[in-house]
Amino acid sequence: MFRKKRHKESLGSAARVGFFLAVRQIKRASIWTNVLVVCVMVLTFLNLVVVSGILVGLIEGATQAVYKHYIGDVFITPLKEKNNIERSAIIMNTIRNIPGVEAVSGRYLGSGTVEADYKKAKKNANDKGNEVSTLFAGIDPVDEDKVTELSKLIIEGEYLNRSDYDQVIVGGMLLKKYLDFDSTTFPALADVNIGDKIRITINGNVREVWVKGITKSKVDEIDRRIFFVDSQFRGLAGRDDYNLGEISIKAKQGFSPSVIKQALLANNFDEYAVIKAGNEAEPKFIQDLRNTFSMLGTAISSIGLVVAAITIFIVIFINAVTRRKFIGILKGIGIRPATIEWAYIFQAFFYAIAGTLIGLVLVFGFLKPYFDANPINFPFSDGILVATASGTIIRIAVLFLATLVAGYIPVKIITRQNTLDAILNR
């Protein structure tokens, strides 16, 4: 009577005995069965985390490149109705005195045309020759390099010095030999090499310059530009002010860009420029792309999750069916179905935990560092693996939920069968 009462009161006893059974079933099962099931779980985990991580990483790689080589941590542009940032000199001085600023680069911008082989006679009046329209940027090469590491994007020739004159860096997308695709929308110069002379026209001013370097990156804004040293560019563009077209600021490590933005807003510089920090400056198409790829990744992950749930279901179902007689015997000697169900749920959890742990080690110990060091070379981005802690935790939780359901249903089907039929295998 006492035991019976205790039995009824002990709600956790089913789980306790279930755990006892599960541990021994796992420990004494065939090592190859365990290895196989854990492998399936590892692949399931990777499918959930890595597939969507790579898809999001495609966009993340592009975004990071834009921040690193173009926007910086804080990006300042002219007001909508203006071509340049007014009071740029004051703004630049203020920026240099903000404590969290690592480096700042101001760019003078102007549009115009660039020609190659311009000494060759044109066939007729409509012949445009070897000429493209583009954007010119006047930069301080040292400051620019500190902010955007532009020198690292030089794939041919050399980077600019402050003292360079009549020398330019040409973006790869302006040159046919570096353009990865053939399109009339992206006209490019043919037969331009390092040391060649090209002719540029800005605001009606024409000048011959030498190609000193060529950039190639995954950031179109850089690869569709021609860079001058700022002093020469101002003269060439006929600019007698110091108003810039863009300002990129790099924050010190661990310093929040929004603090820099707040410091600028405190000086009312938003009356003269648009000041954006972090992902505010991100182009909208990138945000849209990120959302789309994230949804795509979630959809693919969902399919992976269903496949995982079915896999777990099949594994547990086969296990339970082949052990139907022993399940019957356990019920026959008075073991409650709940205890047996717990045993199988614990087994399913064991496989999920083992698969997840190995998957975590693979993702965070190997794959993520590997892709960070060796991004996947996509035409528009250096793809990385995006695996955030919060996203991974959510995926683990979903995987465990699927495991719980997929592990419980098959054993419930078996434990509901007639005890004697199970014992006698009929």
Added chain:
Amino acid sequence: MIQARKIIKKFKSGNSELTVLKGVDFDVDDGEFISIIGRSGSGKSTLMYQLSLLDRPTSGTIEIGGKNTDILTDRERTILRLFQLGYVFQDYALIPELNAIENVMIPLLEQGINKIDARKISARVLERVELKEKFNNLPNQLSGGEQQRVSIARAMGHNPKILFADEPTANLDNDTSISILKTFKELHADGQTIIMVTHEPEYVQYTDRVITLFDGNIVKNEKN
């Protein structure tokens, strides 16, 4: 201890119906050692499945310890089996991934007894069936006779009121069978109620009473 009244058990096979037990009346007193014998197909195993609550009769009533088992739910029958009944199966029916002592521990753990106590009780029972050196052996590391002893230990470890044994010597050689029967005899001497199904007439000498089944009816019910 057990009162079975007008037990009928029918099996359906397609459109035909087979009546295996045809209204069996049957009493078992506390502390009795009963053997049920009969030819193959006479219904002896079926009768035992009804008495041991592993199956439900088509009609009739079974009372165990004064409790009508017909009205019990499956869960209540499971609990009754756990606390009051013990089983020794013909093919030993040990759980293959549990070693000898763990097989004996399982019903005790399910009763809510802690692991240390369950292990102590199981060790004591295994010693009683002379398996002291085999505690940690898995079933496939034991002989048939040893497996049956573990099965007996599992059945009696939780002090059941009634011990059911379904042809416990069917797969054993003669010497081992006699050894198993002597174990039953010792348990019976300590007051254990035992109901054993057997097809070997020479083994009934170990029991107090012999019930002979023929074609689903009790044709003989006599004391030894």
